[in-house]
Amino acid sequence: MSAVGGGGVNVFRCVRPLFNRGALSPSLPTLAAGCNRGRTVRTRSGAGKLVRNAEDKKTVICIEGNIASGKTTCLEYFSKTSNIEVFTEPVSKWRNVCGHNPLALMYQDPERWGITLQTYVQLTMLDRHLSSTSASVRMMERSIFSAKYIFVENLFRSGKMPAVDYAVLSEWFNWIITNISIPVDLIVYLQTSPQTCHERLKQRCREEEKVIPLEYLESIHQLYEDWLIKKTTVPLPAPILVIPADHDLQKMLHQYEKNRDRILAADRL
Ligand SMILES: Nc1ncnc2c1ncn2[C@@H]1O[C@H](COP(=O)(O)OP(=O)(O)O)[C@@H](O)[C@H]1O
Ligand SMILES: Cc1cn([C@H]2C[C@H](O)[C@@H](COP(=O)(O)O)O2)c(=O)[nH]c1=O
Secondary structure, eight states, rough: OOTOOOOOOEEEEEEOOOSSSSSSBOOOOOOOOOOOOSOOOOOOTTEEEEEEETTTGGGEEEESSSSSHHHHHHHHHHHTSSTTEEEEHHHHHHHHBBOOOOOHHHHHHHHHHHHEEEEEEHHHHHHHHHOOOSSSSEEEEHHHHHIIIIHHHHHTTEEEEOOOHHHHHHHHHHHHHHHHHOOOEEEEEEEOOOOHHHHHHHHOOOOOGGOOHHHHHHHHHHHIIIIISSOOOEEEOOEEEEEEOOHHHHHHHHHHHHHHHHTTTTTGO
């Protein structure tokens, strides 16, 4: 099994992009009479996207938010619900690819290693989006969209990613979202202050992140706010539900319970 494999057999078929789930995602198309017999089928024609038969019918919810905003804790809460499969960010892969740690390298020298980390993040997030599940609801930590619109954008805008690296990554990203169906039904934004995240980050104490200053979390926060609240940057791939997330754990669990029905009705929004 490859480093990013393991999601089961992905069966692709080709449809016209109708974009009714969100600006960047295609609709569920009419099923073509298929005879793939369990093989991986990748066919394309005209302006069609590669889509997957059964998986594109599942409800997809992405939990978004700043570093240490509480996304994993939120996923952990919903993982106890039957019929939801949670997909945490593949951080362990970002910390260890064949014995290398691109996450640590990026924090040490973003100009040199930003492209390396972000290329791998893009690949592993795509793999997460395309992985199979038997559950009817997939709940993911972040998305391929926030990796690009928040983290790549932040590196570039802060002058820490050379223009050529940004251009290559952007071409890869644009190719992916133009050619592969990546449906998202709902974005849940855990909205925190950068100060709260800084506190939680220190408490979590992930070795690579010890160098992160408050200013870095402020930049990430600003990009999230511009994208999801002010809606001034790039189109949203799905409707958004904002949950204020500066509260203590008990109140947050209460918030999740209160919003459970709205979240799980994501495919009917
Ligand atoms: N509401 C909360 N109040 C206080 N601490 C929290 C809360 N939610 C999460 N934490 C703690 O903050 C740290 C980061 O949370 P985590 O869920 O890992 O965030 P993320 O996945 O967004 O990076 C962890 O140590 C976690 O236990
Ligand atoms: C998606 C993404 C993440 N990172 C970094 C930011 C954090 O240090 C970790 C993820 O941790 P979190 O607690 O889940 O927020 O990875 C990055 O540098 N680039 C990215 O695209």
